[in-house]
Amino acid sequence: MAIARTGVYVDDYLEYSSTLAGDLQRILSTMRELDDRAHGIMGQTKEQVKYVLGVSSHGHDRPNMDDDDSAMEKMKKDIEASQDNALSLCTEKVLLARQAYDLIESHIKRLDEDLGQFAEDLKHEGKIPPDEPPVLPPIPVVARDDKKRLGFSTPQASKKFREREWDRDRGMDFDLMPPPGSSKKAGLIW
Template sequence: MSFIEEFQANIEALPNHLRRKYALLRDLDKSLQGVQTQNEQRCDKEIEDMIQRIKAGNVTPDSSLIKFSDDALDEQKHAIRIADEKVALASQAYDLVDAHIQQLDQYLKKFDEDLRRERDTAVVTGAPATTVENNVKSGRSGEGKGGRKKTRLATAAAATATAATPSGMDLDLPVDPNEPTYCFCNQVSYGEMVACDNPNCKIEWFHYGCVGLKEQPKGKWFCADCAGTQKKRKGK
């Protein structure tokens, strides 16, 4: 099994792993809310009892009141343990996604090294150097102007984690400042993207959702900026 096949097999299992961890987090949330509600009710009752005792002129704590305070303290310790479990689960989810990102970075580094060796070998032997490296760096596909593939899938492993994250839960992952941005939204690569057929397009790649696409366009496709330029040229 090649590295890319192994990575693909691992990344396909990632959403299920994350779903299980988020399901556990939701269960812990419910438990924590139950403990906190019970503890608040207990404390409210204890305070009310103390107020009544003070009003009655009896401020000497009895054994039942002391036990009441101990029970409230135990409930609070239980809540802290649940919160610690939540932190541990969130850290595991983060580490899981981070491991896949590092694995992908290693593959891309190896791929780049292979391309450099191929280019150097071509220079020594006098054979034409491959253009794949330039295509990878520019983000364009290798089929050439007009006939190149128009779509690609994002390579960011964080996109998979985002899809697996339940509503209302924010997985606070760090963003690589060196990762290139695309599209009018100036965001990193994610989901399916389409390439503008203008070779001089400043942006090159666009997210389907940002340009109103749901499937691969047929024939040539130009972004809004380049389409306007094309119309001006035809009008002259």
């Protein structure tokens, strides 16, 4: 019976996940478009800031100070509006990334549940021993706040470099050898 139900589990999950690829593609395409728009706005804002800084440093010699002040205020408001727009686009990207994460997470949970139910069916029918753990144990979902970045470190050798047998057998003096890549640097000088 469980073997017959295998098809049911597979068919149900395939039907459930049939839209996953399309949904993810839509979300990622939208994120890419938002990213392109945000980069364009940030580039435009950077040019506006350069212009304002250039005008303000050379603007003291001009006789039309009132016109310059109103133009500067308008430029500053435009810059602030551009920054707000870029921030809004980036916030929307983050929300889309969260949506993609939640979508994938829900599919993983569903698959884990289906696999667990299938394993239970196999145990009830005697196809696998009742005390046998599931083939694929569920991966604990760690909350985003609980995740910690693990530091990376260089593995340390159990023996010092000079104490290795092959080093002593060859009789080479590594202290007198030039550092790696020094011949390339010498070639660039010529």
